[in-house]
Amino acid sequence: xxxxxxxxxxxxxxxxxxxxxxxxxxxxxxxxxxxxxxxxxxxxxxxxxxxxxxxxxxxxxxxxxxxxxxxxxxxxxxxxxxxxxxxxxxxxxxxxxxxxxxxxxxxxxxxxxxxxxxxxxxxxxxxxxxxxxxxxxxxxxxxxxxxxxxxxxxxxxxxxxxxxxxxxxxxxxxxxxxxxxxxxxxxx
Amino acid sequence: xxxxxxxxxxxxxxxxxxxxxxxxxxxxxxxxxxxxxxxxxxxxxxxxxxxxxxxxxxxxxxxxxxxxxxxxxxxxxxxxxxxxxxxxxxxxxxxxxxxxxxxxxxxxxxxxxxxxxxxxxxxxxxxxxxxxxxxxxxxxxxxxxxxxxxxxxxxxxxxxxxxxxxxxxxxxxxxxxxxxxxxxxxxx
DNA sequence: GAGATTGCGGAACGATGTTCCGTATCCGAT
DNA sequence: ATCGGATACGGAACATCGTTCCGCAATCTC
Numbered sequence: 001x002x003x004x005x006x007x008x009x010x011x012x013x014x015x016x017x018x019x020x021x022x023x024x025x026x027x028x029x030x031x032x033x034x035x036x037x038x039x040x041x042x043x044x045x046x047x048x049x050x051x052x053x054x055x056x057x058x059x060x061x062x063x064x065x066x067x068x069x070x071x072x073x074x075x076x077x078x079x080x081x082x083x084x085x086x087x088x089x090x091x092x093x094x095x096x097x098x099x100x101x102x103x104x105x106x107x108x109x110x111x112x113x114x115x116x117x118x119x120x121x122x123x124x125x126x127x128x129x130x131x132x133x134x135x136x137x138x139x140x141x142x143x144x145x146x147x148x149x150x151x152x153x154x155x156x157x158x159x160x161x162x163x164x165x166x167x168x169x170x171x172x173x174x175x176x177x178x179x180x181x182x183x184x185x186x187x188x
Numbered sequence: 189x190x191x192x193x194x195x196x197x198x199x200x201x202x203x204x205x206x207x208x209x210x211x212x213x214x215x216x217x218x219x220x221x222x223x224x225x226x227x228x229x230x231x232x233x234x235x236x237x238x239x240x241x242x243x244x245x246x247x248x249x250x251x252x253x254x255x256x257x258x259x260x261x262x263x264x265x266x267x268x269x270x271x272x273x274x275x276x277x278x279x280x281x282x283x284x285x286x287x288x289x290x291x292x293x294x295x296x297x298x299x300x301x302x303x304x305x306x307x308x309x310x311x312x313x314x315x316x317x318x319x320x321x322x323x324x325x326x327x328x329x330x331x332x333x334x335x336x337x338x339x340x341x342x343x344x345x346x347x348x349x350x351x352x353x354x355x356x357x358x359x360x361x362x363x364x365x366x367x368x369x370x371x372x373x374x375x376x
Numbered sequence: 377g378a379g380a381t382t383g384c385g386g387a388a389c390g391a392t393g394t395t396c397c398g399t400a401t402c403c404g405a406t
Numbered sequence: 407a408t409c410g411g412a413t414a415c416g417g418a419a420c421a422t423c424g425t426t427c428c429g430c431a432a433t434c435t436c
Contacts (some may be wrong), residue, residue, distance in 0.1 A: 048385035238414035
């Protein structure tokens with residue numbers, strides 16, 4: 001008796017505002033970091049702060065939501081890259097994309113270690129989504145003989161993440177240490 | 189011509205207040221974490237916030253100052269422990285002390301990664317002071333045959349630090365993982 | 377189209393870092 | 407011992423946050 005009696009549809013403008021907020025948050029986070037004021041995000045979306053807090057119980061949950069959608073998008077990119085490029089190249093392109101994700105999330109690791117319960121589910125989501133993605137890429141590249149075998153996918157991902165922490169890198173390219181790592185990964 | 193003409197002495201109450209503030213900050217940080225409000229620290233010291241900001245340009249600098257003094261104290265403890273205990277025991281006691289230092293500084297790593305310039309000098313101070321301390325302890329214990337040789341001092345310190353991050357541990361004892369590490373270190 | 381409900385905007389609140397300035401305190405010379 | 411000026415203090419005031427609240431507007435159901 002709690003959920004099956006379909007009380008009413010979600011209002012169209014509400015649904016629209018939620019999407020707008022997520023997009024705006026992503027934009028603002030990229031511009032000013034995850035510590036950007038809630039007001040800025042609301043303004044970017046063209047709504048009031050009240051609307052923001054109607055859709056998310058607090059700022060941290062909004063941050064978590066944005067990260068989740070970006071993780072999903074990054075994971076999804078793996079399959080399409082594999083279809084359009086040779087395995088080794090696909091791996092490089094995907095890692096570059098992942099690097100960009102980490103780099104633009106200045107404050108992600110700090111947020112994760114903050115102890116805020118809103119972020120509790122993020123690490124699990126992280127490995128659950130990104131783990132299969134990197135694994136498929138790495139397996140394909142290894143099978144094609146373009147990459148040394150025996151590399152643990154999640155370990156590689158973690159390492160790239162750690163290396164990408166510090167590195168503004170104005171253009172989208174991964175930082176030198178990541179490049180080094182990738183060069184070491186490839187067979188020549 | 190910049191410093192040698194001794195214009196006047198530092199006022200005694202000012203000097204006293206600075207010490208009081210450092211002690212108060214240490215107390216409050218231990219009780220409420222490094223994110224404790226500046227007002228709380230001033231109150232604990234029995235001074236106004238204005239006084240706090242006269243002695244430190246901002247909150248971050250106060251945090252850095254406290255860490256610095258605690259790092260110094262921890263480093264200094266190494267020599268006295270070595271004089272009063274057998275080398276292996278001294279090592280354990282010191283690591284326990286270090287563990288307590290890290291554990292009570294909930295938020296230290298987050299602060300370091302925050303990018304605040306006030307914390308730039310801390311890592312260097314960290315290794316400069318703590319490096320020799322752990323080295324002397326480890327060397328003494330190894331020379332006495334109480335500990336396996338060939339362990340890199342700073343690496344050990346870093347590992348203990350990483351393991352101590354998460355672990356409130358109400359009593360002062362180090363967390364189980366640190367214990368495990370130490371047990372592995374000792375020769376039986 | 378009317379009524380009910382859902383959702384919106386933004387003022388308001390409480391907490392926090394930081395600044396400011398009138399006032400109290402201390403130091404050195406007399 | 408005292409006096410004058412430099413020095414430091416206290417805490418109100420300001421700016422900026424996250425979050426809440428509520429009168430009003432947009433939307434949906436019938």
